[in-house]
Amino acid sequence: MKRNRFSFVLILALGLLTPAGFAATTALVGGSVHPVSGPVIENGTVVLEDGTITAVGAADVAVPAGAERIDVSGLHVYPGMIAANTVLGLVEVNSVPGTVDDRENGELNPNLKAKNAINPDSELIPVARANGVLTVLTATIGGVLSGTSVVWNLDGWTSEDWTIKDNVGLHVHWPSMTTQSGRWESRSEEDQKKARGKKIQSLTDAFENAKAYKKARESMADGGHHHDVDVRWEAMLPALRGEMPVFVHADEYLQIEAALDFATDQEIKIILVGGRDAPKLADRIAAEGVPVIIQDVLATPRRSFEPYDAAYTVARELQAAGVKFCISTAGNGFGCANLRNLPYHAAMAAAFGLPKDEALKAVTLYPAEILGVADRLGSLETGKDANIMVTTGDPLEITSNVIMAWIAGNRIDLGTRHTRLYEKYRNRPRTDGRETKLAPSPAEQ
Amino acid sequence: MKWRQLSITALACAVLAPSAYAATAAGDPNPWHAPRPDRPDVVFVKNATVWTCGPQGKLSNCNVLIKKGKIVEVGQNITAPKDAVVIDGAGKHVTPGMIDPHSHTAIVGGVNEGTNTITAEVRIQDVVNSETINIYRQLAGGTTTVNLLHGSANAIGGQNCVIKLRYGADPEELKIKGVKPGIKFALGENPKRSNWGSDEEKSSHYPSTRPGVEQLIHERFTSALDYMAQWDAWKKNKRGMPPRRDLQLEAVAEVIRGERIIHSHAYRQDEILMLMRLMDSYDVTIASFDHVLEGYKVANEMAAHGVGGTCFTDWWAYKFEVYDAIPYNGALMWDRGVVTSFNSDSSELARRLNYEAAKAVKYGGVPETEALKFVTLNPAIQLQVDDRIGSLEAGKDADFVVWSGSPLSTYTICEQTWVDGRKYFDRKEDLANREALAAERQVLIDKVNAKDKKDEAPTKDADAKAPDDWEYSCRDLGRGQH
Numbered sequence: 001m002k003r004n005r006f007s008f009v010l011i012l013a014l015g016l017l018t019p020a021g022f023a024a025t026t027a028l029v030g031g032s033v034h035p036v037s038g039p040v041i042e043n044g045t046v047v048l049e050d051g052t053i054t055a056v057g058a059a060d061v062a063v064p065a066g067a068e069r070i071d072v073s074g075l076h077v078y079p080g081m082i083a084a085n086t087v088l089g090l091v092e093v094n095s096v097p098g099t100v101d102d103r104e105n106g107e108l109n110p111n112l113k114a115k116n117a118i119n120p121d122s123e124l125i126p127v128a129r130a131n132g133v134l135t136v137l138t139a140t141i142g143g144v145l146s147g148t149s150v151v152w153n154l155d156g157w158t159s160e161d162w163t164i165k166d167n168v169g170l171h172v173h174w175p176s177m178t179t180q181s182g183r184w185e186s187r188s189e190e191d192q193k194k195a196r197g198k199k200i201q202s203l204t205d206a207f208e209n210a211k212a213y214k215k216a217r218e219s220m221a222d223g224g225h226h227h228d229v230d231v232r233w234e235a236m237l238p239a240l241r242g243e244m245p246v247f248v249h250a251d252e253y254l255q256i257e258a259a260l261d262f263a264t265d266q267e268i269k270i271i272l273v274g275g276r277d278a279p280k281l282a283d284r285i286a287a288e289g290v291p292v293i294i295q296d297v298l299a300t301p302r303r304s305f306e307p308y309d310a311a312y313t314v315a316r317e318l319q320a321a322g323v324k325f326c327i328s329t330a331g332n333g334f335g336c337a338n339l340r341n342l343p344y345h346a347a348m349a350a351a352f353g354l355p356k357d358e359a360l361k362a363v364t365l366y367p368a369e370i371l372g373v374a375d376r377l378g379s380l381e382t383g384k385d386a387n388i389m390v391t392t393g394d395p396l397e398i399t400s401n402v403i404m405a406w407i408a409g410n411r412i413d414l415g416t417r418h419t420r421l422y423e424k425y426r427n428r429p430r431t432d433g434r435e436t437k438l439a440p441s442p443a444e445q
Numbered sequence: 446m447k448w449r450q451l452s453i454t455a456l457a458c459a460v461l462a463p464s465a466y467a468a469t470a471a472g473d474p475n476p477w478h479a480p481r482p483d484r485p486d487v488v489f490v491k492n493a494t495v496w497t498c499g500p501q502g503k504l505s506n507c508n509v510l511i512k513k514g515k516i517v518e519v520g521q522n523i524t525a526p527k528d529a530v531v532i533d534g535a536g537k538h539v540t541p542g543m544i545d546p547h548s549h550t551a552i553v554g555g556v557n558e559g560t561n562t563i564t565a566e567v568r569i570q571d572v573v574n575s576e577t578i579n580i581y582r583q584l585a586g587g588t589t590t591v592n593l594l595h596g597s598a599n600a601i602g603g604q605n606c607v608i609k610l611r612y613g614a615d616p617e618e619l620k621i622k623g624v625k626p627g628i629k630f631a632l633g634e635n636p637k638r639s640n641w642g643s644d645e646e647k648s649s650h651y652p653s654t655r656p657g658v659e660q661l662i663h664e665r666f667t668s669a670l671d672y673m674a675q676w677d678a679w680k681k682n683k684r685g686m687p688p689r690r691d692l693q694l695e696a697v698a699e700v701i702r703g704e705r706i707i708h709s710h711a712y713r714q715d716e717i718l719m720l721m722r723l724m725d726s727y728d729v730t731i732a733s734f735d736h737v738l739e740g741y742k743v744a745n746e747m748a749a750h751g752v753g754g755t756c757f758t759d760w761w762a763y764k765f766e767v768y769d770a771i772p773y774n775g776a777l778m779w780d781r782g783v784v785t786s787f788n789s790d791s792s793e794l795a796r797r798l799n800y801e802a803a804k805a806v807k808y809g810g811v812p813e814t815e816a817l818k819f820v821t822l823n824p825a826i827q828l829q830v831d832d833r834i835g836s837l838e839a840g841k842d843a844d845f846v847v848w849s850g851s852p853l854s855t856y857t858i859c860e861q862t863w864v865d866g867r868k869y870f871d872r873k874e875d876l877a878n879r880e881a882l883a884a885e886r887q888v889l890i891d892k893v894n895a896k897d898k899k900d901e902a903p904t905k906d907a908d909a910k911a912p913d914d915w916e917y918s919c920r921d922l923g924r925g926q927h
Binding site: 124305352422428 | 579634640759762763764769773777780793794796797804810811853855879882
C-alpha cells in the first residue's frame with residue numbers, strides 16, 4: 001500500500017517516528033543507479049519522498065524543491081537486500097536458552113507467530129542491515145509444523161512499525177526421509193523409520209483435521225452445529241484456502257519429492273526452502289510452478305561423491321530449468337548472526353555460472369516476488385518503498401562497503417555493536433608509538 | 446529413475462573423486478590410493494599477475510620458474526626454459542597455496558580425548574585421515590596446507606599435525622617432515638564444558654570455571670618442571686632407578702624447553718592475558734592464539750609477548766563468550782604488530798579462505814597484499830614453516846594456485862592448485878572427469894542392484910554419510926561446533 005502525505009503526518013502526530021533520521025524528501029544524485037528491474041543508469045537520480053521512491057532516472061529527473069540533495073557520484077545505488085529465511089530477532093546468543101525463541105516444544109504448532117517475539121533491540125539486527133540486508137523473513141523452526149512467518153524491515157520502534165507483511169507463510173519442516181548410521185545417531189534404523197512415519201502421519205493428520213475443522217466451521221457459519229474454535233487449525237485456514245503458501249523446508253531429494261506429492265494431494269501452494277537436491281527434480285518443480293528459496297550456497301556437498309561445487313551450482317541449475325528461485329542463508333541462529341554474508345552466497349553462485357544480474361536479483365527482487373512483497377520491495381521503481389543502499393561498488397564483492405542506507409525513507413544508522421567496539425579499541429592508546437593504518441568504519445565516515 | 450538408485454548406493458561408492466578415477470581406470474591395485482601427479486622437472490608460469498606474499502609484492506606480467514618442485518625465480522624478465530611445462534597466465538592471478546592454521550578436517554575417530562581434562566600425550570599424527578574427500582574439496586578452493594588440531598574440550602588437548610593436501614597420498618606422505626611440533630591448548634567455555642553434556646556431567650566436571658582452567662595448566666607445568674628435575678638428577682650419575690616415564694609430562698616438558706609450540710584456543714581477553722602471563726612465568730612464548738575473538742582488546746600485550754593471532758573473520762553470537770567478537774579483529778591485531786591470520790575450523794570455510802582474506806580489506810581497510818598474507822605467509826609464520834611455504838620466493842616449495850581473477854574478488858574461482866610442483870587440482874580436468882565418474886558409479890549401482898535382486902532388499906537407506914566424513918570441530922565430544 002502506498003503511503004500518502006496525510007497518513008505520514010498522522011504517524012508523526014502519533015509519535016511513531018522510527019529511530020533513524022528523517023527527511024521528507026531526499027534526492028540521491030550523480031551515482032550509478034542499479035534498479036535491478038532494469039538497466040543500470042549512470043549519473044542517475046533517485047528521489048525518496050515520504051518513505052516512497054517517487055522518481056528513478058537519469059540526470060534530467062527533476063529534484064523537488066526543498067529536497068535534501070545527496071551527491072553520490074562515484075558510488076552505487078541499489079535496492080536493499082532481502083533475506084528470505086531467518087530466525088532474526090528470535091535468537092540472540094544460541095547457547096543461552098533465555099535468549100532463544102525459535103524452537104517450541106511439540107511437533108504441531110501452526111499457530112505460533114514469529115512476529116510476536118522479535119526483540120527490537122537485538123544486536124544482530126544492526127549487524128545485518130549494516131551490509132545492506134534491510135528486510136527479512138523471520139519464522140519459527142521447531143517441530144514439523146512450526147508456525148507462521150513475518151516479513152519485516154530492519155528499522156522501527158516496535159514490531160508494528162516494521163512489519164511489511166504478517167502471516168507470510170505456514171512453515172513445515174519435512175521429516176528426514178533417510179536413516180543415519182553414524183555414531184551421532186543412537187536410534188536403530190527401525191526406530192528411525194518409525195519416527196519418520198509417525199511425523200509424516202502427524203503432518204498429514206494435521207492437514208486432514210484442519211480441513212475437517214474448516215468444513216465444520218463453514219457449516220456452522222451456514223447455520224449448522226456449533227464447533228469450538230481450535231487455535232491450531234484456525235491458523236491453517238489461510239493455507240487451506242490458498243491465501244497463504246506453505247513453506248516446506250526440505251533439502252534432500254526424497255524430502256522434496258514427498259513435499260511435491262503432498263502439495264498435490266492437499267491442494268496447497270508450496271514454496272521449497274533449502275532445495276539442495278532441487279536441481280535433480282528441476283523439471284518437475286518448474287512444471288508445478290513451485291518457487292525455491294535456496295538455503296546456503298556456501299556449503300559442502302551433501303554427499304561425498306558429489307562434485308565439489310555441488311552447492312555452488314544449485315542456483316545456476318534451477319535458473320536454467322526455469323525454476324523461480326532466490327538465495328538465502330541458513331535459517332538458524334548461526335546463519336542470522338552472519339546475514340551480512342548473504343550477498344557472498346549469491347556471489348559464489350555467480351562465480352560458478354549464474355549470470356551476475358541474476359545473482360543480484362536472487363537477493364533483491366526474487367525474494368520480494370517469492371515472499372509476495374514485490375509490490376513494495378526488491379527494486380528501485382517509482383511507487384515502491386524507499387529501501388535503498390548506497391555502496392562503494394558491487395555489493396556482491398566483499399571488498400565493497402555499504403556507506404548509506406534508507407529503510408522506508410528513513411536514513412538509518414550503520415553503527416553496530418561491532419563498529420562501536422572497533423572504534424573503541426582502534427583508539428586504545430598504543431605502545432608502539434605508531435599511528436593507526438586502519439580506516440574508520442563506514443558508520444564513522 | 447537413476448538418481449533414486451544412485452542414492453541407494455551412496456555408501457557403496459562414497460570416496461570417489463576425480464583424481465581417484467584415473468587410478469581406478471588404470472587398474473591400480475589400490476584404487477583408493479590415487480597415483481601421485483607428475484612432477485615436471487621444469488614448470489613456467491607465464492605472464493600472470495603474481496601475488497608473491499614476499500618482498501617482491503604483487504607483480505603484473507610476471508613469470509614464475511619452478512624446478513623439481515621448488516621455486517627458482519619470480520620476475521618479469523625471465524624466459525621459459527626449453528621443455529618447461531608452461532602455464533599461460535594471461536588474465537590469471539597466481540598466489541601461494543593457502544594455509545589453514547586451524548583445522549579438524551582430515552582426522553579419524555574424533556578430535557577430543559574426552560576422558561580427561563589434560564591429554565597432552567595424545568597425537569593427531571596417529572589418526573590422520575588421508576582418504577577424506579575434504580582434502581580434494583579444499584584443494585579445489587586453493588588450500589594446500591592445514592594444521593590439524595585436537596578439539597577444545599580439554600585445557601590441553603593434544604599434539605597437532607601439519608599436513609599438505611597431497612590428495613591420494615597415505616597419511617605419512619601427507620605430513621610435512623621436520624615441522625616444529627605443536628600442542629593444542631583451550632580456554633574458556635569449551636574446557637569448562639559450559640554448553641553441552643548432562644547436568645550431572647556439568648556439576649561434576651573440573652574445570653567448570655576459568656580459574657579452574659588456569660590452575661589445571663599451571664599444575665601440569667609445575668609438575669613438568671619437577672619431572673624434568675628428576676630426570677636431570679638421575680642423568681647426572683644414573684644411579685638407582687630412573688624416574689618413571691610420563692608421556693603427558695614429557696609433552697609439557699617439550700613446551701617448556703621450547704621444542705613444542707602452543708596453539709591455544711582462546712576467546713576472551715582475560716583468558717588471553719592469563720595464558721600469556723602464565724607462560725611468561727615459565728619463559729615460554731605462545732606461538733598462536735586461535736580464534737582469539739577478543740584479541741583486538743589486548744593487541745598491545747599480544748604484540749609484546751610475540752604471539753600470533755589466528756581468527757575467524759566474522760563468526761559471533763553463537764555463545765556468550767563470542768558476543769564481543771567483531772569482524773575488525775584481524776585488522777586491529779595486524780595494525781598493532783601481531784602476526785595475524787584467518788583460519789577455517791570448518792571443512793566448508795577451508796574451501797574459500799580467499800573470501801575470508803577479502804574481509805580484512807572490508808573490515809578495517811587492510812591493504813590487499815597484506816590481507817592475502819592472512820591466509821598465506823602469516824599462518825606459515827605462526828606454524829614456523831615460513832622458510833618453506835607461505836610465499837612465492839626462490840627456494841620455497843612450489844605450492845601455488847592459479848585463479849581466474851583477483852583472489853580477493855568473490856567472482857574468482859580456483860582453476861589449478863599445485864603442491865610441491867605437482868598439479869593436484871585442475872578444474873578443467875575435474876569437469877571432464879565427471880562424466881566418466883558418473884558412468885563408473887552407474888556400473889557399481891547396477892552391480893549392487895543385481896545383487897539386491899538375488900539377496901534381500903538393501904537395508905541401508907540412501908543418505909547416510911560415511912562415518913569418517915563427520916565434520917569435526919573444536920568441541921566435538923558428540924556433536925556441536927567451534
